[in-house]
Amino acid sequence: MDKWFNLTEETPLKLIAEQHASANLNRIQQLQTVEQVALMIGPEGGFEENEIEKAQRFGFNKVNIFPYRLRTELAVVTALAGIRTLTLKNEAYNGN
Numbered sequence: 001m002d003k004w005f006n007l008t009e010e011t012p013l014k015l016i017a018e019q020h021a022s023a024n025l026n027r028i029q030q031l032q033t034v035e036q037v038a039l040m041i042g043p044e045g046g047f048e049e050n051e052i053e054k055a056q057r058f059g060f061n062k063v064n065i066f067p068y069r070l071r072t073e074l075a076v077v078t079a080l081a082g083i084r085t086l087t088l089k090n091e092a093y094n095g096n
Contacts, residue, residue, distance in 0.1 A: 001051065005058040008038035014060040016040040016052060017079060019069055021062035025082045037083055041065075041075045 008014055013036050015025075040047075040055060046069075047055075052062065065079045 001054065004040070005055075008058075011038040012036045014038045014040075014055075014058070015063045016047065016055045016060040017042065017065050017075060018052060018062040019046060019064060019066075021064040023061065023063050025063050025065045025079065026086070037087075039079055039083065041072060041079060044072055 015037065017040065038060075040060060042051070056062070065075060065082060070078060
């Protein structure tokens with residue numbers, strides 16, 4: 001995880017998928033381009049609490065990508081589709 005934190009140090013928006021997070025992916029308005037987003041998706045069963053806490057210390061915010069628990073493979077696809085949809089909306093809105 002430390003290597004990932006170093007790689008994403010300059011990324012403006014850092015998210016960690018957490019099923020019970022109060023923030024939903026579709027409510028995040030900061031998404032401008034996919035290059036501005038780093039997302040952590042954990043193993044089946046989710047992250048350990050100490051992993052979430054460490055990610056938060058490195059600037060990651062908890063986000064709920066779907067209201068139900070997803071398999072890891074499906075969580076990745078769901079999150080990427082949501083992020084891409086949101087960035088496309090912002091790009092269109094901003095005239096890009």
